[in-house]
Amino acid sequence: LIIFSIFSYIAHNYDEKKYVDSVREQLRAISNIQTHRIQQYLNAKKNLLKMIVSRRELRVALAEYNKSGDKKYKDKIFSILNDAKKGLEEIQEIKVTDLHGKIIVATDKRLENTYAPNFPNSIEQLQAIKVGVDVKHKNSMLLLKSRAPLYSEDEKIIGTVYVNINFDELKKITNDYTGLGETGETVLARKNLDGGVFLTPLRFDKEAVDKKFIFNDHQMQPMLKALNGEKELFENIKDYRQNNVYSATNFI
Numbered sequence: 001l002i003i004f005s006i007f008s009y010i011a012h013n014y015d016e017k018k019y020v021d022s023v024r025e026q027l028r029a030i031s032n033i034q035t036h037r038i039q040q041y042l043n044a045k046k047n048l049l050k051m052i053v054s055r056r057e058l059r060v061a062l063a064e065y066n067k068s069g070d071k072k073y074k075d076k077i078f079s080i081l082n083d084a085k086k087g088l089e090e091i092q093e094i095k096v097t098d099l100h101g102k103i104i105v106a107t108d109k110r111l112e113n114t115y116a117p118n119f120p121n122s123i124e125q126l127q128a129i130k131v132g133v134d135v136k137h138k139n140s141m142l143l144l145k146s147r148a149p150l151y152s153e154d155e156k157i158i159g160t161v162y163v164n165i166n167f168d169e170l171k172k173i174t175n176d177y178t179g180l181g182e183t184g185e186t187v188l189a190r191k192n193l194d195g196g197v198f199l200t201p202l203r204f205d206k207e208a209v210d211k212k213f214i215f216n217d218h219q220m221q222p223m224l225k226a227l228n229g230e231k232e233l234f235e236n237i238k239d240y241r242q243n244n245v246y247s248a249t250n251f252i
Contacts, residue, residue: 023246024233024246026179027233027246027247027248028233028248029179030178030179030180030184030186030248031186031248031249031250032250034173034174034176034186034250035250035251035252037173038170038173038188038252039252041169041170041173042131042144042252045090045144045165045167046129046131046144046146048088048090048091048163048165049129049131049146049148049161049163049165050148051084052081052084052094052161052163053148053149053150053161055080055084057076057080058077058080058081058096058150058161059150059151059152059153059158060153061073061076061077061080062077062096062104062150062158062159063152063153063158065077065104066098066158066159074104074105077096077104077105078105078107081094081095081096081105081106081107082107085107089166090165090166091163091164091165091166092143092164092165092166093106093107093108093162093163093164094106094107094161094162094163094164095107095108095111095116095161095162096150096159096160096161096162097115097116097119097159097160097161097162098159099126099157099158099159099160100115100119101115101116101119101120101160102114102115102116103115103116104159116147116160116162123157126149126157126160127149127157129146129147129148129149130146130147130148131144131145131146131147132144132145132146132190133145133167133190133199140209140210141166141167141168142166142167142168142170142171142199142200142209143164143165143166143167144164144165144166144167145162145163145164146162146163146164146165147160147161147162147163148160148161148163170188170199170200171200171201173186174186174187174188174200174201175200175201177203183203183243184203185202185203185204187200187202187222187223188200189223189226189227191227192212194214195212195213195214195224195227196212196213196223196224196227197210197211197212197213198210198211198213202240204241205240213240222234222237222238222239222245222247222249223240225237225247225249226247226249226251229251230249231249231250231251232248232249233246233247233248234246234247234248234249
């Protein structure tokens, strides 16, 4: 599961102990609430993947296609995937691959006979359900990209299903500034090879979606600490606007 980092910010301008203690408690509480909300939202979307994978007629049709290569089974798979996509507005795309990553059927026909990127190279990896979040560049839509194995009736892996789900409503959670005053915010990011990527708009930078930041950028201290696994409350560190902040981090 991809790691998310959540940052709740409140700029502090006072040194009174009472105020500082209240800020700490408020940040911890808000960070936990936001984490719970995002977990619930994520679990609801993952259930869509499970619903598709559990369809017996899909698994039977794929098993038969693998044996015979008969086009009627491929057409049957397409009909099942297309019905699922039409019935659930959140689903953007579904595709089914063989055990080598070749796309057999996709709701976007242009993808057929191409290969899924970063396909697992072992059965053990294929058995794992993988879920990640990415940004659709055309309109900055958040996508939940998921992959799960498909099993035959005798419990052998016969392929995989990929489902891309609209995850854009996540922005409504991060745009909720309840309890955070005029300066606080919740930021969602994921790690990449040399730093991190913002997944949602920032309160003071609405164009931040899909912006990258690097590990040696001193303006990104709260994010970098969280992405490095430091789950706690941080004080007097710089945010992306170069303000001194308190930051509470959590992970999903």
